[in-house]
Amino acid sequence: MILFLVTKNNGSEEDAEDIFQDSLIIVFRKIKANELDLTCSFRTYIYSISRNLWLQKLSKRKQFQREFSDIEVFITMSDYALSEKNLDDQEKFRLYQQHFLTLGEDCQKVLLLFMKKTSLKEIAVEMGYKTEKYAKTRKYLCKEELKKRIINDPKCQKFLSDD
């Protein structure tokens, strides 16, 4: 349904995948925050979010649609999750998260443990490192690697300006 919506309206399969993922993340966040208030079927809800996201994306790309082909019933939505600012963040975080998920398992684990404020001693034990200092070094190098991948990804460039 989303694939059809996007490809019918100037988008590619890859766009459709991104839009669908972003829509699911929006719903996931809403469920987590206990803010999901369904007034229609879940199918219509997801379709409406994706439709909204795709329309905004088209408008950003200056690909205005004179006629937008809808294939499903949709509801009008106006909440922060669909605001322009949030959509930019959504895209940025999707790309950053995808880069994170391409790191080695070891790096992913160290960074997550560190963010959970796990002590260096515990990290060293859990990861089998010889010293706490090495745990700190490892965290530094892993984050460095992640940042390098991001700054060298052309898709991320628009998020890497100082504003």
Add this chain to the structure above:
Amino acid sequence: MTRKLKYSQLIERFLAGEMNEDELRWFSKELQFNAELSTELKLDKDLDNILLDEDVLEFRRKLLSIYNEKKEVNAPKIVKLQPRRWQLAAAAAIAVLMITGGALLFTQQRSYTPEKLFSMYYDSDKSIELTRSGNANIVEAVLKFQQRDFQGASLLFAEILDKDSSNMAVWFYNGISYIETDRIDDAATAFKYIIDDKNNLYVEHAEWYLGLCYLKNAQIDFAVDHFRKIAADQDNYHKTEALNILDKLGRK
């Protein structure tokens, strides 16, 4: 061209609350005018936010793995065909080429001189994301380093180390400056100092560069021992490069 990070160490210290008052003052001031520093700091903070949201990350991981599975299932299937005569001939030709290529590769393995290997693997830019400290001397030294005035940088680094030998960053940059000015033994001494200290962020890089110093000095046995140690450490940042060097030396 690959973009590089310049301020990671500085940002790391800032976010970890490890800066002293002078450094903090300098950092805040620099942030107002230095767009690159500001961008790198923003990226760091964004990443921290993402990492804090582990549930979303896990959800994203699952979505990606579903996509990937789906892609694999939908990937076109390879249909086996009976090879024709010309295909057999082509396969034979490719096999011959591969064997010849393999033999060439094998003989070439032995033609890597230590000097050649050193130049293949040494990259002063790759190792360093320079940060400027609040200390005026360090700022000047770092500027010289960035302008590739390694002689000048080295003199200033030595002055700083005379007063405070505990600054491992300065030892490290000094080591690189020594390599650049062909003072390989001095460079090796600087890297050994860092390694012996153990308690710093530069140990892995120092180990790597010490190995390169051995190569540059044609101390092959030392270099091999050293790269073997690096290669044996599963978590070592330079493990793959060390293995590649050993392979090229034919001492894997």
